[in-house]
Amino acid sequence: MHARTLEAPATVGSSEVRELLKVERLTKKYGEHTAIADISFTVHEGEFVVLIGPSGAGKSTLLRSINRMIEPTSGHVWFDGMQVDALDKKGLRELRRKIGMIFQHYNLVDRLSVIENVLHGRLGYKSILTGSLGMYQAQEKERAMELITMLGLEEHTYKRADQLSGGQKQRVGIARALIQNPRLLLGDEPIASLDPKAAKTIMDYLKSIAHTLNISMIISLHQVQVALTYADRVLAVRQGRIVYDGLPRDLSLERVRDIYGADAGDLIIDTGDRHVD
Amino acid sequence: MSLDKSESIQNIVTQSGRLAASGRSIKVKPLSKSRLTMRITMIALAALTIYGFFVFDYKNISPWQGTIDMLTNFKTMFLSPHLAHLTFWEGAYAIVVTLAMAVLTTLISAFLAFFLALFAAQNLSNHTVARSIQAVAAFIRSIPTVLWVLIFAISAGLGSVAAIVGMSFHSISYLTKAYAESFEEMDQGLIEALRATGAHWWHIVFQAVLPMSLTYLISWTFMRFEINFGVSVAMGAAAGAGGIGFDMFMASAFYHDLREVGAITYYILVVAFLLEMLSLRMKSAVRGKMI
Numbered sequence A: 001m002h003a004r005t006l007e008a009p010a011t012v013g014s015s016e017v018r019e020l021l022k023v024e025r026l027t028k029k030y031g032e033h034t035a036i037a038d039i040s041f042t043v044h045e046g047e048f049v050v051l052i053g054p055s056g057a058g059k060s061t062l063l064r065s066i067n068r069m070i071e072p073t074s075g076h077v078w079f080d081g082m083q084v085d086a087l088d089k090k091g092l093r094e095l096r097r098k099i100g101m102i103f104q105h106y107n108l109v110d111r112l113s114v115i116e117n118v119l120h121g122r123l124g125y126k127s128i129l130t131g132s133l134g135m136y137q138a139q140e141k142e143r144a145m146e147l148i149t150m151l152g153l154e155e156h157t158y159k160r161a162d163q164l165s166g167g168q169k170q171r172v173g174i175a176r177a178l179i180q181n182p183r184l185l186l187g188d189e190p191i192a193s194l195d196p197k198a199a200k201t202i203m204d205y206l207k208s209i210a211h212t213l214n215i216s217m218i219i220s221l222h223q224v225q226v227a228l229t230y231a232d233r234v235l236a237v238r239q240g241r242i243v244y245d246g247l248p249r250d251l252s253l254e255r256v257r258d259i260y261g262a263d264a265g266d267l268i269i270d271t272g273d274r275h276v277d
Numbered sequence B: 001m002s003l004d005k006s007e008s009i010q011n012i013v014t015q016s017g018r019l020a021a022s023g024r025s026i027k028v029k030p031l032s033k034s035r036l037t038m039r040i041t042m043i044a045l046a047a048l049t050i051y052g053f054f055v056f057d058y059k060n061i062s063p064w065q066g067t068i069d070m071l072t073n074f075k076t077m078f079l080s081p082h083l084a085h086l087t088f089w090e091g092a093y094a095i096v097v098t099l100a101m102a103v104l105t106t107l108i109s110a111f112l113a114f115f116l117a118l119f120a121a122q123n124l125s126n127h128t129v130a131r132s133i134q135a136v137a138a139f140i141r142s143i144p145t146v147l148w149v150l151i152f153a154i155s156a157g158l159g160s161v162a163a164i165v166g167m168s169f170h171s172i173s174y175l176t177k178a179y180a181e182s183f184e185e186m187d188q189g190l191i192e193a194l195r196a197t198g199a200h201w202w203h204i205v206f207q208a209v210l211p212m213s214l215t216y217l218i219s220w221t222f223m224r225f226e227i228n229f230g231v232s233v234a235m236g237a238a239a240g241a242g243g244i245g246f247d248m249f250m251a252s253a254f255y256h257d258l259r260e261v262g263a264i265t266y267y268i269l270v271v272a273f274l275l276e277m278l279s280l281r282m283k284s285a286v287r288g289k290m291i
């Protein structure tokens, strides 16, 4: 709601929209090896940021440093008024429930039903006992049903997660993230294991969620064409550094070649249809 | 491209055809150092066994006569069983006592081992803690159950309590290892996904680790229960823990009643058979539901 009123003057410059995430000089080293180096950027409310870069560039490391699934070596992260790098254990839990996360391999509990998996998104709000026993409040269950319906999964509500197709599993993953009431959603190659049709469905859902629920997104992708279609903004990393931060329309083929370096040859095929992996 | 491929496949086909025709054999397992050691050990053991038969002190009993005597004893035992020193229902009660010891041991062990295994699993616990628990459990496992029971029998006195505590010791370390290995099978991504929602460690244990490993836990527990039943029989005799094992000990060592030993063996066989059936049933039921 709030953001919508802010969006009108945003035509002057996007700096008018509230900042949600600010990353400053973030670095992660594994021994001598630097996975990400000196990364700085900001993300605004409701913004759809796509992260691209060749394999091993540091996309996963960057995403996980934001919610501290990986502990950065140095640098700062501010999220919604919290200084992420200074949080204690309790603060970290609070942070994580405000940030949803989806994955390439969905990471659902295969042996539980769709609705149970969705409700797992509420665990960050639960006490040890109620959460362990899987006791959820009526309104949490109602919200789960709403999200399941919204994502077109209502006929699968009580099916076991392993009976679903990849695209359906990813929608369960999205529902599990959304029930957290997040302000930001991180996606680590969420469509990399999907066929083009399912991938498009997922990207369409993410785009509409970003706009209707005003949830910011940082999604890593390895299909440049998809990135250009959906992104409000593209962040490109190469060898742990940001090499492009700007609008998708300003990203020329030359820049793309630059970003992917020697891998650019494969990339031309990649920007068209999905490649088989 | 595709032409290339089919050509190369044809090549392989004809080549393998030629190989088969020439009858050249390919060694799949090369004769490595460890395999060689293994082979030498086996040959040495076989030689020793045969040599042993020639140098045993048979005390004027020929092996032939001994075998016949043994078979005669077996015949008395199993073809004419009877109960002399206990009634049918006393026998049934004794086997219930033995079963109860096994059940109790298994329940106590399963419960404690579950929590120990959580801290012994590399993916759920601190590396040092996991290593330490694994090491202690391995040490306990290396000492036979019977010895543990005797150790507790000395400190707690003979009887069923010592037997149960002693048996539990070994059971716990066995199940801890088995459970921890089941937990370690878990997909790391799943744990990560739940941690990323802000879930507590215990939430992850009960909402993801437990449902994903339940089938394994049940199989391992039941397997241990069957072991514990056998051990309970032995402990009845060795530690005076009561139950059917004690009756069997009395029948053989005290009354020298072979026919009663036979009858008691039948009791144990029937129960072991029922357990096996139950185990099979349970496994297929769990499979049907979980997999």
Ligand SMILES: Nc1ncnc2c1ncn2[C@@H]1O[C@H](COP(=O)(O)OP(=O)(O)O)[C@@H](O)[C@H]1O
Pocket: A030, A033, A034, A035, A036, A053, A054, A055, A056, A057, A058, A059, A060, A061, A062
């Ligand atoms: N746990 C780790 N230990 C050591 N090096 C790692 C680890 N995780 C990632 N790296 C290294 O960090 C770099 C960035 O990896 P990653 O973030 O997974 O890249 P991407 O997701 O873009 O493919 C790679 O060079 C990778 O080898």
Ligand SMILES: [Mg+2]
Pocket: A059, A060, A061, A188
């Ligand atoms: Mg990655």
